[in-house]
Amino acid sequence: MGFIKGIGPLEIFLILVVIMIIFGVGKLPSVGKGMGQALKEFRSSVKDKDEGEKKLESAESKAETKAESKVS
Secondary structure, three states: OHHHHHOOHHHHHHHHHHHHHHHOOOOHHHHHHHHHHHHHHHHHHHHHHHHHHHHHHHHHHHHHHHHHHHHO
16 A cells, blocks of 8 residues: 555545546446445455355365275
């Protein structure tokens, strides 16, 4: 987050003004809603991927345990 250190209140204000000029005040709620939904979908996909990897690792360890018990 080193690039954020140089951003002060004036820069944030200018960025918000430019966004309002580009999208207009009327479209800001819909733009915000769309960004929120996109972020929510991204987080859920990352969470699902992590859970899938954990399930795969668990299944692999169970298979290894079964293979070791059959060899013994």
